[in-house]
Amino acid sequence: MRPKHRIGLLLTTAVLLLGLTGCQRADMSVLDPAGPVAKMQLSIIMLSVYIMSGIFVVAMGILLYVLIRYRSRRGQNQPPKQVEGNNVLEAIWTIIPVILLAILAVPTVTTAFALDAKPTGSNVLNVKVKASQFWWQFEYPDLGIVTAQELHIPTGTKVNLQLETTDVMHSFWVPRLAGKTDLIPGRTNTMWIQADQPGEFQGKCAEYCGPSHGVMDFLVVAEDPRQFQAWTDRMKHPQVQPAGDAAVEGEKLFAQNCASCHSVAGTNFKGALGPNLTGFADRIKVAGVLENTDENVRRWISDPAAVKPGTKMPKVPLNEQQISAVAAFLRDLK
Numbered sequence: 001m002r003p004k005h006r007i008g009l010l011l012t013t014a015v016l017l018l019g020l021t022g023c024q025r026a027d028m029s030v031l032d033p034a035g036p037v038a039k040m041q042l043s044i045i046m047l048s049v050y051i052m053s054g055i056f057v058v059a060m061g062i063l064l065y066v067l068i069r070y071r072s073r074r075g076q077n078q079p080p081k082q083v084e085g086n087n088v089l090e091a092i093w094t095i096i097p098v099i100l101l102a103i104l105a106v107p108t109v110t111t112a113f114a115l116d117a118k119p120t121g122s123n124v125l126n127v128k129v130k131a132s133q134f135w136w137q138f139e140y141p142d143l144g145i146v147t148a149q150e151l152h153i154p155t156g157t158k159v160n161l162q163l164e165t166t167d168v169m170h171s172f173w174v175p176r177l178a179g180k181t182d183l184i185p186g187r188t189n190t191m192w193i194q195a196d197q198p199g200e201f202q203g204k205c206a207e208y209c210g211p212s213h214g215v216m217d218f219l220v221v222a223e224d225p226r227q228f229q230a231w232t233d234r235m236k237h238p239q240v241q242p243a244g245d246a247a248v249e250g251e252k253l254f255a256q257n258c259a260s261c262h263s264v265a266g267t268n269f270k271g272a273l274g275p276n277l278t279g280f281a282d283r284i285k286v287a288g289v290l291e292n293t294d295e296n297v298r299r300w301i302s303d304p305a306a307v308k309p310g311t312k313m314p315k316v317p318l319n320e321q322q323i324s325a326v327a328a329f330l331r332d333l334k
């Protein structure tokens with residue numbers, strides 16, 4: 001290959017690799033931690049990056065020195081003097097890696113154990129996370145609240161997560177708050193997270209789980225404790241009275257077509273196959289992926305599989321006017 005082509009190939013590979021790493025999503029950067037767990041994990045990553053960079057510089061330095069110092073010279077037709085069985089050299093390049101590995105191992109192991117310990121105390125929030133193809137349920141056992149797709153947490157509070165799956169393996173990943181934890185059939189895994197500042201943190205399923213794995217998104221919504229309290233109050237005493245004729249008709253249609261799968265707190269709708277829709281009007285997203293607008297709610301109801309292929313929500317046979325009525329009912333769930 002001509003040198004010009006080689007450089008071209010290298011650049012193309014570099015660009016493709018960057019594209020694959022997902023560094024284009026600033027809201028999902030591990031390098032921008034928003035809480036203590038992600039910060040501790042980043043410090044371990046940086047420690048190994050520094051050590052590896054040091055090794056790279058020293059090794060490349062030695063390589064360059066040797067290339068120049070021992071390059072073949074005019075009139076020289078024998079290889080330079082060969083070194084073999086030099087005990088001092090061998091001891092050096094055995095001991096240095098052992099020391100570097102120890103420097104890396106001690107903080108890594110202590111951090112792993114520290115993060116594994118379940119936080120206790122009165123200021124800890126417990127949440128049960130249940131993943132299903134292709135959505136997330138968040139249950140607050142101490143508050144009597146169930147919600148979906150958006151995990152509300154108070155800032156400055158440790159949140160214990162108990163992670164379970166109802167079907168295949170999934171993985172809970174909110175890059176700015178913590179590394180991934182798998183949800184494994186028949187097992188309960190645990191982890192904890194904490195957000196230092198209010199904000200919305202993008203989460204994703206990180207274990208291939210079927211056709212809509214790539215859109216199995218969720219949000220962690222961190223609010224200051226007073227706002228979080230207001231949210232829990234709304235969720236415990238939701239407004240469920242449909243306002244207006246369309247919403248009243250929508251409620252009837254919902255009872256006939258949707259309530260077998262969906263619950264709404266404060267009503268007789270108690271279906272458990274799909275996400276709990278209490279306070280749905282306050283959600284930022286529909287099904288975790290579409291902005292929560294009237295148009296998108298109608299789009300979702302008319303053909304869920306067009307948004308999330310393989311979803312367990314069926315296409316319900318309703319006409320456009322009926323879909324608008326159901327959407328009006330959902331818009332009133334505050």
Ligand code: HEC
Binds near residue numbers: 257311
């Ligand atoms: C057979 C069960 C089933 C029926 C019937 C059903 N759904 Fe669903 N629904 C689901 C499932 C499962 C999901 C989660 C889909 C996903 O995100 O993969 C869902 C998701 C939704 C969502 C998004 C929720 C969120 O958290 O963002 C809305 C809104 C919704 N359904 C409304 C309806 C309406 C309105 C009807 C009736 C016209 C209906 N559903 C009928 C199972 C059902």
Ligand SMILES: [Cu+2]
Binds near residue numbers: 207
């Ligand atoms: Cu997945």
